[in-house]
Amino acid sequence: MANIRMMSNKVAAPRHLDAVSVYGRRWDLFPYLMVVMVLLTIVSIFHVWSRARVIELNLQLTEMGSQLKEAQQEQNRLRLEVASLKTPARIEALAKGELGMSLPADLQVINVK
Numbered sequence: 001m002a003n004i005r006m007m008s009n010k011v012a013a014p015r016h017l018d019a020v021s022v023y024g025r026r027w028d029l030f031p032y033l034m035v036v037m038v039l040l041t042i043v044s045i046f047h048v049w050s051r052a053r054v055i056e057l058n059l060q061l062t063e064m065g066s067q068l069k070e071a072q073q074e075q076n077r078l079r080l081e082v083a084s085l086k087t088p089a090r091i092e093a094l095a096k097g098e099l100g101m102s103l104p105a106d107l108q109v110i111n112v113k
Contacts, residue, residue, distance in 0.1 A: 084090070095101040
């Protein structure tokens, strides 16, 4: 029974000074934890901003791609129109109809050497 009393005395004796030093150590870590939290917040904000920027640039890229396709279609249409306007039959019809021109006679043609 004497052993039990000794053991209970050892267990029951509080160490008040050690508890204060542990809490003091915790407060010493507070500035470092704040710095880590601020850095983590900055990195998180940068990550979210960069992802939003990537999405925005992908949308712009898609829009530019569709504008490029429309411009290529317009260019093809205009090339076809130019080719149809350059046909010799059309030019001859305009010359005869609107301008009153005719094909030259043999005597009107001079060959230059």
